[in-house]
Amino acid sequence: MSLLALNDISVRFEPKGKPAVTALDDVSLSVAHDTFSVIVGPSGCGKSTLLRLVAGLEEPTSGTLTLDGKAINGPSSERGMVFQSYTLFPWLTVRENVMFGPSLKKLAKSECEAIADELISAVQLQGFEKSYPSELSGGMRQRVALARALANDPRILLMDEPFGALDSQTRGVMQELLLEIWQTKRKTVLFITHDIDEAILLGDEVHVMSARPGRIKTSLPIEIERPRGIDTLTSQAFMDYKRTILSLMHDEAIRAARA
Numbered sequence: 189m190s191l192l193a194l195n196d197i198s199v200r201f202e203p204k205g206k207p208a209v210t211a212l213d214d215v216s217l218s219v220a221h222d223t224f225s226v227i228v229g230p231s232g233c234g235k236s237t238l239l240r241l242v243a244g245l246e247e248p249t250s251g252t253l254t255l256d257g258k259a260i261n262g263p264s265s266e267r268g269m270v271f272q273s274y275t276l277f278p279w280l281t282v283r284e285n286v287m288f289g290p291s292l293k294k295l296a297k298s299e300c301e302a303i304a305d306e307l308i309s310a311v312q313l314q315g316f317e318k319s320y321p322s323e324l325s326g327g328m329r330q331r332v333a334l335a336r337a338l339a340n341d342p343r344i345l346l347m348d349e350p351f352g353a354l355d356s357q358t359r360g361v362m363q364e365l366l367l368e369i370w371q372t373k374r375k376t377v378l379f380i381t382h383d384i385d386e387a388i389l390l391g392d393e394v395h396v397m398s399a400r401p402g403r404i405k406t407s408l409p410i411e412i413e414r415p416r417g418i419d420t421l422t423s424q425a426f427m428d429y430k431r432t433i434l435s436l437m438h439d440e441a442i443r444a445a446r447a
């Protein structure tokens with residue numbers, strides 16, 4: 189059985205005095221345990237809405253969402269979220285930010301510290317434990333955000349364009365770091381991106397969404413062996429996947445522009 193299941197999900201926004209928007213239309217999706225699933229699609233197709241539903245920050249107009257067979261009703265620490273914008277507590281140090289989740293679970297302080305130190309080392313930020321977010325670069329802040337999300341030991345990690353605001357070099361470093369952490373921790377990940385290279389490099393499966401109202405147009409298993417890294421980007425298999433996804437996305441971008 190898959191870990192996450194979305195069945196016939198539709199979301200319709202009806203803002204007062206404005207036209208109603210169908211953001212998602214009959215979306216069904218399943219994410220297997222310990223796999224890395226990526227969603228790509230044109231701007232406005234409902235990717236963030238889909239992730240917010242799984243996070244429990246939004247409710248579907250119709251359809252059901254379950255995690256391990258249980259209905260998702262509201263946010264929970266079993267679903268960790270990393271956004272594009274930096275969402276660290278500015279008044280807390282790196283270590284305190286990472287310890288925040290475990291401390292809410294009333295774990296002993298020494299246990300929270302051990303969890304934080306292990307994750308700070310996994311995201312390669314040793315030496316910055318006492319720094320405040322304002323003293324860090326964008327890439328470093330996203331490493332803290334990743335460590336903070338992992339500190340709750342979530343069942344699934346939800347990532348909404350987490351590297352979207354980073355320059356391409358930092359983005360490459362972050363992708364490799366995420367792959368390394370994922371290889372060792374084997375978390376289930378649902379990841380959103382505009383970047384096709386990123387989708388193929390990271391994903392076990394890439395779901396291409398259609399222009400609004402968003403539907404899953406194609407789900408493509410990425411059968412490129414792991415570990416993957418910079419060499420993967422120039423392999424023939426990678427190029428073939430890229431051509432397929434670019435062509436699917438191109439059709440949708442045109443549909444979106446005409447909508």
Ligand SMILES: Nc1ncnc2c1ncn2[C@@H]1O[C@H](COP(=O)(O)OP(=O)(O)OP(=O)(O)O)[C@@H](O)[C@H]1O
Nearest residue numbers: 201203209211230231232233234235236237238400
């Ligand atoms: N709270 C809301 N009220 C009204 N409309 C909304 C709301 N949230 C999202 N929408 C609309 O739903 C559609 C999907 O938005 P969403 O942010 O999920 O798209 P997206 O694919 O993540 O876009 P992008 O890639 O540009 O970030 C858009 O047309 C958006 O304007």
